[in-house]
Amino acid sequence: MLKNVVKDKYERPILSLRITITNRCNENCIYCHHDGMVSSKDEMTPDELYKISKIARKIGVKRMRLSGGDPLVRKDIVEIVEKIASLDFNDISLTTNGVLLEKYAKGLKDAGLDRVNVSLDTLNRDTYKYVTNMDYLNEAKSGILKAVEVGLYPVKINMVIMKDVNVHEIKDMFEFCKEHGIILQLIELIESENCEDDKFSAEHHYSLDSLEKKLTDMADKVHERKFMQGRKKYYIGEGEIEIVRPVDNAKFCASCSRLRITPDGKIKPCLLRNDNLVELISHIRNGKSEEELEELFINGINNREPFNKED
């Protein structure tokens, strides 16, 4: 039973909030969907992010994720985490390319960050340069190892699977993860209007269906994350692989429990849509009451619809 949680019209409880705190990034990945954001230079202050998180907590959100662009390019990232961590969420996490993580991991842990997902599609330097347009493989790996060392837990590696690019590296990446106690998260490549190169995702899409079948045969145990898009976790020996397979997947959207906030302070009901956003930050800046702001959250929740639906 979920107590004090708001549900949308499709009976999906709103349990998690993902705030994209900046559009800026120190990499330029070939496939990037920019968290579904339309480009804007606006950002919110740590105090404004705190106010938004406070309303979210009030309406029953349990888990908070900070994303970007890259959240670590913000010089006030530790202060942001500290403020949000004072609000008693069950889980505060952050998604990053890891390039600046060696520098920030300890400070983030001390500020109250629970865990981190780090994007690493390859262990090969040339492939890394091709995908990210930067030469930061060593920095990303050092960042990941530092996160493990300071006790952010669990650390997950996000590996977006691309045909003819890195499918052959899954085994090596799994070995790397097992060696360091990291969960490997395999992500299906998504096509979105926010990708700069719309042909890349179509040309390199690799269905994770057959891979899931193989993992089912290999796994000692399989666990389904009921309130997290029905994602499956496969436990194989000492290792753990989670599959994120959103493309044309009605089951994934049917248990989507996540609301989003754009860097310029709008409530975003779905990763893949920008036609149903609800303005929030100008109302905070104009001094609206907490009750009025809660109402705006509810409007955003009422705009939620599964992107993929059963026929």
Ligand SMILES: Nc1nc2c(ncn2[C@@H]2O[C@H](COP(=O)(O)OP(=O)(O)OP(=O)(O)O)[C@@H](O)[C@H]2O)c(=O)[nH]1
């Ligand atoms: N279509 C869709 N894809 C998502 C959604 N959430 C995550 N993804 C995909 O999964 C990628 C990785 O997400 P992360 O930022 O690491 O967070 P997460 O895996 O959702 O969160 P945890 O499993 O709780 O660690 C995203 O960039 C998307 O490509 C979603 O709500 N819809």
Ligand SMILES: C[S@@+](CC[C@H](N)C(=O)[O-])C[C@H]1O[C@@H](n2cnc3c(N)ncnc32)[C@H](O)[C@@H]1O
């Ligand atoms: C937009 S990035 C923002 C956070 C951070 N910069 C990073 O790369 O982890 C969030 C996640 O989206 C994933 N991602 C970006 N574009 C994608 C796409 N077209 N399909 C699937 N995942 C994508 C990235 O690999 C990353 O794990």
Ligand code: SF4
């Ligand atoms: S590091 Fe993240 S936000 Fe930056 S370009 Fe790559 S996927 Fe996009």
Ligand code: SF4
């Ligand atoms: S409805 Fe589907 S596509 Fe939209 S955010 Fe939720 S899981 Fe992603």
